[in-house]
Amino acid sequence: SWAIWLTYQVYPEEAAIPWYIRHGENFPLAAWQVLFVTGNVLGFYRGALTQWLQRFRRLRVVAVSLGLAVTLALISLAWGTENGAQFAFFDIDPNVLNESFFKVPLRPWRIVAFVSVAIVAYTSATYFWVPIRRVLGWLMLPLGQAALYSYIVHFFLILLVYNLAPLLNALPGEPSEVISAPILQIAVVLLLWALVRKRVLFGIVPN
Template sequence: MTTDTLRASRTFSDWIPASWAYPETGATRDLRFDYMRGFVIPLLFATHFDFFSLLMFVGWERIGIVSTAEIFVILSGVVVGMVYGKKVKRDGLPATMPGLIQRSVDLYRISVVMILLVAAIRYVPWIDSTVITTFFDAPNNQTYQLYPPLDGSLSTLISKALLLQIGPHQFQVIGMYVVMFILITPLVFFMLSKQRVWLLLGISWVVYAIHYGAPFQSLRPTGAQFEYAFPIMAWQLIYVHGIVVGYYKQEVVAFFRTVWGKWLIVASVLLSLGFMFLTWNHPLPHIPQWITLNMIPAETFHYLNNEYFSKSKIGIGRLLNVVVLFISIYALLTLCWQPLNRALGWFFIPLGQASLYVFFIHVFLLLAIMNTPLPGYKDFWINTALHIGLLAVVWVMVKKEFLFRWIPH
């Protein structure tokens, strides 16, 4: 390990062995981000494969009032800022644009393919596609159809698919990411290349504030389906800030080595623990009450959750939670990389490096498992075996690079 790495690790803490620290090599790829994205995958499975199992103890917003979507979007922004930012700094924005455009085309294509494949599956008589063609709103006991009727016109289906106005709700966050990548990324890099970072961040906050103060679902400029759950005017905030952090990663890391930076890490850890305590009081109606702390009245929790932690608008409490959780996890991986990598890096890193592929594949795994009797048993241990088995299948598919030639990863 280099002297710089030893010095950096001791800057954060004197009591954690320096030999545990992440080896800073200066490489563009940061395995800590791959590890974090891989960690998101079990949380994703706990959410979309909605079976009560051991995964629930980390999924279903158990580590904070944040979902997999916020973590995925902010990580995507950071990685885009690092990878394409390096090219912008080295070759300039015009030379970088072809790569951005090609990535945009790939992302858009895979989204349309997903929508059309699910649309075609609806016509197979022995497959029940309800789980990916409808959305059940449990609090209001209402089911929404996500696709046009089977007897609708083909032209309507195709036009809605091209505009991302239909599709499985389990894939919606990818649709949002596609649109943000296409519409926002070039503008962000243009302003960064002109050193207008504060103007960029100011505009991002103004757009967020306009949406935050508007009536619910009144501002959906793209008209795409994902905006019902992930309105782009709100969610662009964490994506844009993620790109900026990735673009200035060296400067950001240097700040966290200062006295103020170390105090910010301590504050982030304490706040993350506080948010974790809060979310463990969530009175979820469809899980046993013995797993909740029940120290905060249900009415109080629901008020705080609705007022400050709205997922669609990214309430200010949820925004703070995702930021401090991100800082805390990154600091933990920086300090304790070697033992954490040995323990679970073999599993998380491959999944994190192929996260888009996993998002695509998991929709069809969900369809397959829901067409078996297994979910109907509603047994804790069967559900746990299902979750672990499905994750193992995805991990093997990633390691074998199954369909990597056709599915972006």
């Protein structure tokens, strides 16, 4: 999996597997499969990894600390880049910076950002599970328990959003996209949650 990802970074056209997908430039399978495969492997060996990490408390502390530090650094860097701030310790061409974090081919620094945020998010959820569950459990738990269903169905809901967005923008008063976009996104999440709760098409769509 990682060899395929690395090949795509160097030879993207040759690594377009399993075949060329028309209009699929924004989601190259050869690159993004590495997150899916790695996540499945980590999940499969979760018990063994947990036992192994329990023997290395310092390693866990270092991993969480690094994850938090990198996450904060990336947030600061992104904010500074957007606002034209200069970093004396990080003088790099914006084009090089954008390429290093480019989302579509899943560049190495994008993976570093993903891993660091994942570590911080997982650790936060572990230590603050009780309040998080009280506030968001009603929403997140059903979606997580039907993750594959949610992932599949959300593509169709995105099509719905694409068709509704122009209609909303055509309303009198020309509502700002800053307002309409979050409303549509929240509505889609709530609609998806309702579909999961009602188990709509659970006998057909994998869940």
